[in-house]
Each structure stands twice: as structure tokens, then as C-alpha cells.
Amino acid sequence: MSGGLDGPAPEERPTPKGRRTAQGIRVDPEVEAQHDPRRTVISALVEHEPGVLSDVSGLFSRRQFNIESLTVGPTEDEDRARITLVVEEPDPGIEQIKKQLRKLVPVVSVQELEPDAMRRELALVKVNAMRPDRVAAVADMFDGKTVDATPETATIEITGSDQKIDSAIEAFGQFGIREISRTGTTALARGMTDTAREAPPEESAQNEPTQPQQPHADDD
Amino acid sequence: MSERASSITSPTETDDPPTGEQHADESATTQDSRAESDTEQEPVTTGAQSVIRALENAGVEYAFGVQGGAIMPVYDALYDSDIYHVTMAHEQGAAHAADAYGIVSGEPGICLATSGPGATNLVTGIADADMDSDPMLALTGQVPREFVGNDAFQETDTTGVTTPITKDNTFSDDPDTVGSDVSEAFALAREGRPGPTLVDLPKDVTKADTDHEPDDPKVPDTYEVQERADPEIVEQAARRIENSSKPALLLGGGVIKGEASEACREFAIEHEIPVITTMPGIGSFPEDHELSMEMAGMHGTGYANMAVTHCDTLIGIGTRFDDRLTGGIETFAPDAELIHVDIDPAEISKNIHADYPLIGDAETVVTQLAEEMETSPQATKWRAQCQQWKSDYSMAYAAPEDRPVQPEFVVEALDEATSDRAVVTTGVGQHQMWACQYWTYTEPRTWVSSHGLGTMGYGLPSAIGARIAADDDQEVVCIDGDGSFLMTLQGLSVAVRENLDITVVVLNNEYIGMVRQWQDAFFEGRHAASEYNWMPEFDKLAEAFGAQGFRIDEYDEVADTIEAAIDYDGPSVIDAHIDPQANVYPMVPSGGDNGQFALAEDQL
Ligand SMILES: Cc1ncc(C[n+]2csc(CCOP(=O)(O)OP(=O)(O)O)c2C)c(N)n1
Numbered sequence: 083m084s085g086g087l088d089g090p091a092p093e094e095r096p097t098p099k100g101r102r103t104a105q106g107i108r109v110d111p112e113v114e115a116q117h118d119p120r121r122t123v124i125s126a127l128v129e130h131e132p133g134v135l136s137d138v139s140g141l142f143s144r145r146q147f148n149i150e151s152l153t154v155g156p157t158e159d160e161d162r163a164r165i166t167l168v169v170e171e172p173d174p175g176i177e178q179i180k181k182q183l184r185k186l187v188p189v190v191s192v193q194e195l196e197p198d199a200m201r202r203e204l205a206l207v208k209v210n211a212m213r214p215d216r217v218a219a220v221a222d223m224f225d226g227k228t229v230d231a232t233p234e235t236a237t238i239e240i241t242g243s244d245q246k247i248d249s250a251i252e253a254f255g256q257f258g259i260r261e262i263s264r265t266g267t268t269a270l271a272r273g274m275t276d277t278a279r280e281a282p283p284e285e286s287a288q289n290e291p292t293q294p295q296q297p298h299a300d301d302d
Numbered sequence: 303m304s305e306r307a308s309s310i311t312s313p314t315e316t317d318d319p320p321t322g323e324q325h326a327d328e329s330a331t332t333q334d335s336r337a338e339s340d341t342e343q344e345p346v347t348t349g350a351q352s353v354i355r356a357l358e359n360a361g362v363e364y365a366f367g368v369q370g371g372a373i374m375p376v377y378d379a380l381y382d383s384d385i386y387h388v389t390m391a392h393e394q395g396a397a398h399a400a401d402a403y404g405i406v407s408g409e410p411g412i413c414l415a416t417s418g419p420g421a422t423n424l425v426t427g428i429a430d431a432d433m434d435s436d437p438m439l440a441l442t443g444q445v446p447r448e449f450v451g452n453d454a455f456q457e458t459d460t461t462g463v464t465t466p467i468t469k470d471n472t473f474s475d476d477p478d479t480v481g482s483d484v485s486e487a488f489a490l491a492r493e494g495r496p497g498p499t500l501v502d503l504p505k506d507v508t509k510a511d512t513d514h515e516p517d518d519p520k521v522p523d524t525y526e527v528q529e530r531a532d533p534e535i536v537e538q539a540a541r542r543i544e545n546s547s548k549p550a551l552l553l554g555g556g557v558i559k560g561e562a563s564e565a566c567r568e569f570a571i572e573h574e575i576p577v578i579t580t581m582p583g584i585g586s587f588p589e590d591h592e593l594s595m596e597m598a599g600m601h602g603t604g605y606a607n608m609a610v611t612h613c614d615t616l617i618g619i620g621t622r623f624d625d626r627l628t629g630g631i632e633t634f635a636p637d638a639e640l641i642h643v644d645i646d647p648a649e650i651s652k653n654i655h656a657d658y659p660l661i662g663d664a665e666t667v668v669t670q671l672a673e674e675m676e677t678s679p680q681a682t683k684w685r686a687q688c689q690q691w692k693s694d695y696s697m698a699y700a701a702p703e704d705r706p707v708q709p710e711f712v713v714e715a716l717d718e719a720t721s722d723r724a725v726v727t728t729g730v731g732q733h734q735m736w737a738c739q740y741w742t743y744t745e746p747r748t749w750v751s752s753h754g755l756g757t758m759g760y761g762l763p764s765a766i767g768a769r770i771a772a773d774d775d776q777e778v779v780c781i782d783g784d785g786s787f788l789m790t791l792q793g794l795s796v797a798v799r800e801n802l803d804i805t806v807v808v809l810n811n812e813y814i815g816m817v818r819q820w821q822d823a824f825f826e827g828r829h830a831a832s833e834y835n836w837m838p839e840f841d842k843l844a845e846a847f848g849a850q851g852f853r854i855d856e857y858d859e860v861a862d863t864i865e866a867a868i869d870y871d872g873p874s875v876i877d878a879h880i881d882p883q884a885n886v887y888p889m890v891p892s893g894g895d896n897g898q899f900a901l902a903e904d905q906l
Binding site: 086087088089090091092095096097098099100101102103104105106107108109129132133136137140144174177178181182184185187188189190 | 461462465466469470473490522524525604608611612623631632633634636637638639646647648650651652653654655657694695696697698699885887888897898899900901902903905
């Protein structure tokens, strides 16, 4: 072994007092910054072209972002599709998700939705139909619709928030569930608030929604 | 050989070398040359011609690649073009050469490969360019559209494979738009934060008839780049710098890519702020300046690591705070408020929280900051402290008589024998770190290395690309490791064929030395798969390729051998036998505390 250098050894050196969290935030000795994961909905307006969905899902797996659901569908503009993502991450992670999404070339606009945004999911639940009357009663309780009935099975369609669907599935459990298929959450902002929409041409990059220093509707 | 060699040198002899200074005027130049050539250019008749026309319109002069079935129509169109094609020995080399061309010239380097294995051989080089944000455009052949998805001969899902390692890629499925796809990919590679782009070209698309001329190189409307930072935050950041008593600048690769070296130098000197660089930032600030602390991080200088650890205000420009720089996040610049300038909003607060996020072009934002500054920080004591650290942790190394030649000595002798603008390329390992530490860099775009990906084998092919991009009076030196050189030395055939004036210096320790050093430090000296008990003689190997071979065993051979190799007009290889036991210090172990860097193994 050779190649060492001269100089004061590590224990002889001054050390700084400060520290950062694992998220790179300087620790204020007074208020230690804590970032717990939270669940939120992000909407992305994208070019309606092949490959975008795989770009987005690839981004999430590569960067280890925690994703609960992802849905995609056409919009009022035939050149655009909307991807709705439910994610669970601490705040810095949510910021990263928004910025990384915005960086994909086919992504037009990205917005985190307010907690009061309309969120809907559709589920098809196929249960054993031994007691059709009881099945119908439970379906009623959740505003469900029976879309298929055979002597052995009944399939009920339910729409609503994911919590509502979770409770419906729990309630159907008593009959014996054969199969479930769920779509994942889709969402829109309420009233005049935009979800994620194309910037009008006069808006410059200065008004980028992903820019952290400018308070914007998506910063809650 | 000589015929081709003359065409190589001609473009660099014009008074319009493709250097970075031209960057700003580039679009204008491109426009002019297109307007001029429009009159003489034949209309395109095929998809392939449209691809080549797109490159010509973008001002491309060189391309690096390897032929093959699916890309043949493109090569056939290239045959009629003034674009000079360097035929490489391996596609990985084509990608590294294009990457280095991009680093040295500031304009995207072009590489071409066929489908399947051609494309997959490019992958390492594309990933390398992606990690280092180097501008590069890869054109890959693909099987005809009707075969795609059938596992046809030499079919690989190239866009699928390269999605995570490109800035953007496109499967080009229409002969009428294939040229415009190439134009757009070229524009995307250079605009904003640069990076590699790829266009996959099915053979039937490039063979098909079309009379569609490609659109001008232009980024799509969905791609937006912010040039100027928010003036309010600029103002707050300037106040913070003014009131700082321990300020430090941390210059990253973005400073060089954004042509902000000059603005950063002026800022640092005007306000007397010590300057630290990242590894890709080497060359952004002259290392012989008294404010220079040189490189920080895992094998950075002790003084740079002390400065970054103890500063109270860190102005990070064009850096992504990679873990090799930061060490453990918890102990990185723990007392510093961070002013972070970057063109990519996603880099802000990705690894280190930015107290003053400044999104924008490095040069523009540094100029904004400079204009906003009213006074300089009062930091006399801090500057004295930094100077003290420079002497406490001097990089002076021992060269005992009873040991073989020390690598640091060879690097210093090479630096001595070449001009300030000489370009250095490297492989990956100990030799790369010695090349960082013991060469004094003073100019941007003279340091060409594989930073983020750490690709062994990068050195020789990147020297080929650098040679073609550099001016004639710039020497190109590849400081390589024996292991790294063995990975891509087939490139010597290209260097000889093209008569490229390159000096390769293999710091031969007969080990894959960096691994051996880690095994000694962290695996009880168990040298699993790091020892070579047989090594080719690189000087003779070079001769077999037709290059000039040299060998160094003793100190007194170093200066003369280097002089002879540098003087040789063409590729030369020095097999420099160095101390196999030499280690790289200082060292911050992975995830360690930068301020606690080890100066020798017993401190790890
Ligand atoms: C393609 C590739 N494979 C493996 C590694 C892991 N690795 C890092 S450094 C190193 C040793 C390099 O040996 P050499 O090129 O001889 O340089 P030295 O460290 O001896 O100067 C290895 C194997 C790598 N960086 N790249």
C-alpha cells in the first residue's frame, strides 16, 4: 500500500454543527423538518400518441415513486390524453414526481389536484348468487347496478371514491367474491379550477406550474 | 489513410472552429448555411435522404458509426453527403466518440448503428451521455415496419430499451416525417439541459420514396426552457451572498455546457469567493487561480472538502449533487444555505434542499446575480482559512526511490509537456482520479471523462471524438488504465486509419486498480478478480495496429518518452508501468462525511 498524503487526521479537524435530513433539508435545531408520506392525485395532460403511457410508468418504476393507481383516457381535444395518478410520497417526493413528469417531452401540463377534487373509480364485482335478494340489497346500499346475473353469479358495477369501493367490496365479501376488476381513480378539479390544461400561448415558461418558487393553484 | 486524413483536418482549419464560443450564434450560422445550400441541394427523394438532409441543415459535419443491414439506406444517402463519417470498430466507441465530440464542440455528436446488436452496443454510450447531460443524437436502423413485433432478424425494441436513458426518443414510422423527426431530435439534444436523443429508423421507412424536405431543427411546443430566474429570488440570493461570511461557489458541468465559465470567473474574482468544482465542472475555473479549491467529493482535494463542509452559503451552479460529490446527505454542507442555479427544475431540491431556487440558464442567472450584487461579502477570515487548508492538505505526494514510478508524476509530466488547451480524456478507475487531481485544468471543454456512469473503456473512443472536435493546436491525451484500455482498444484501428493525433498513456498497474484499492480497504485485501497475472504489452500491441508504441519503466524515461509520443504525428501509446500498489487519496468512503476524508488507508 502506498499513496497516502500528509495533513491533520479526521479527528483533529473542526466539524460543523449542522446536519441535514436524508431528504437533504438542513435541520433546524428548533423545528426538525418532518415529511410524512401523503396521498394525492396528480393529473397530467399528454400528447395522445403511442409510448406515452410506457414513458410515464417507466419513470415511476425507475425513480421508485410510490404509485397507487394510474388511469388514462382521451379528452375533449383529440390530440390530448389525460393521465390521472394517485401517489403516496412525502412532499419532496411529490414535487419531484411533478417535475420529472413535466420533463417528459410528450407531457403538456401537470397539476396536483386539491383535496376537494372530484375523484371517481369504477369497479366490477362478481359474487356468488346463492342469495340474489341480499346481493341486490347490498348493491342498492352502494348505488350499485347489477350488470350480469346467472344462476351462479351476479356482477355489480359500482362507481365512487376508492374508499366507497373498498367498503362495498367488504360488504359483498359475505356472499363470496369470485372476481374483481377496478379501473383506478380518475379525477377533475371542481368548478372553474383547471385540472391540468394547456398553457395559453402568451403564458411563458415563467408561469410553469412545476416551478416551486411561484405559488400556484397546485401548491396546497 | 492520408487522403482521409486531409479531409479530417480541413474543417478545423477554417476560421470557424466548432468551439463553444460559437454556440450563441449557432442558429444564425445554421440558417445561413442552409439558405446557401438550398440553391445547390437536390430535392430529397427518399426517407433516408431526408434524414441526411436534416443533419446537413442542422450544420452537422461529422458522424461516427458502424454499418449494418437495417441502417444501409441511411448510409447510402450519407455517401452523397459532405458529412464526414468516421467508421468505428465498435458501436460503443461510436457513441463515446459522438459524446466526446459533443463535450468539446458544444454541438450534438452524431452516432449511427444498425438494428439489434448495433443498437444495443450503443446503449452504454447513450447511458453515459444521459448521465452527463451531453448533447448527442443516435440514429438506429430498425427492421421494416411490417416485421416489427415479430422477433425478426436483428430486431430489438430499441425505443423501449433506450427510453430510460435518453432525453427523448422516437420510433419514426412515416417516410414523409422521418427527416423532421431527426431535426427535432437534434434540437432536443442541444436545447435546455442537453442530453442524448434517438431516432429509430425502420428500413422500409428510409427506403421509401418521399419528397418531403425536413422541417428546421426545432423543439416541440410542449418543450419549454426557462432562461431567466425569478428576480425576487435573485435579489434574496444576492443579499444572502453579501451577508455571508463563508461563501463558496460550487461549479458543475452545467457551467461549461451553459457557456457560463467566463461569467462565473468574473463573479468569483469580483467578490473574492472561493471556488470548488464538481468532477464534470473541471475546467470551468482555472485551477491555478488562488481562489480555486479544485474538485470536491469522494476523491476531491482535502481543501475542497473542508470548504464545502464549512461554508455558510453555497452557490451551486449547474450541478445535480450526485452522491460521489455529496457523500452522506446528512453531513453535506450542513451549515450552508444553498443557492441552487439549474436549468432543469427537477434538479432543484432533488437531493439537497435549495433555500434559493434559481431556475434558468447558468450564464443568464449568474449575470442576473452579478447585476444584483451591491457589495462583496466580508470574508477575509474565511479566505485565509481556505488558504490554510490548501497548505494543510496539500496534494504533494511521495515518490520514494525504492518504489516503481508513481502515477502522479506521470500525469504532472504530461501536463507539463502539453499546452493549456490540451484535451484530456480518461477511462474509469484510479488513473481517472489521478488525472483529475494532478493535471491543472484551466479551460472549459478540456476535460472529457465518464462522470455519472463511470464507464471503463470511455478513454480511447472519446479521444477520437475529441480529436475531431478540437482545434489543430490542441493536443489530445487519453490517460487510461490497463483494464479500461482493454475494453475498447480496438479503437486504435480507427485512430490509425484516420491518422488521428492522439497520445494514449496507459497507467499500467497490472490490476483493475480501483477495485484492488477497495479490496485492500474494505475486503481484507482479498483480490477477487482484480489481479491480472498476465498483461499484453501495450506498446507492441499499438505497433501491431500501426500506431507508435512506447514504454516507461523508470523515472528518468518519463519526460523524454512523453515528449516523443506527443511529438509523434499520429496515434501513439505509452505503456507506463507504475507502482501497482499506488492508491488514490484523499478518499471519502461511499456515504461518508466529506469533512472526514481519509488521507491514508488507516483513516478509513
Ligand atoms: C464497464 C465497467 N465495468 C466495471 C467497472 C467497475 N470498475 C470501476 S474502476 C475499475 C477498475 C479499473 O481498472 P483500470 O482501468 O485498470 O484502472 P485503474 O483503477 O487501475 O487505474 C472497475 C473494474 C466500471 N466502472 N465500468
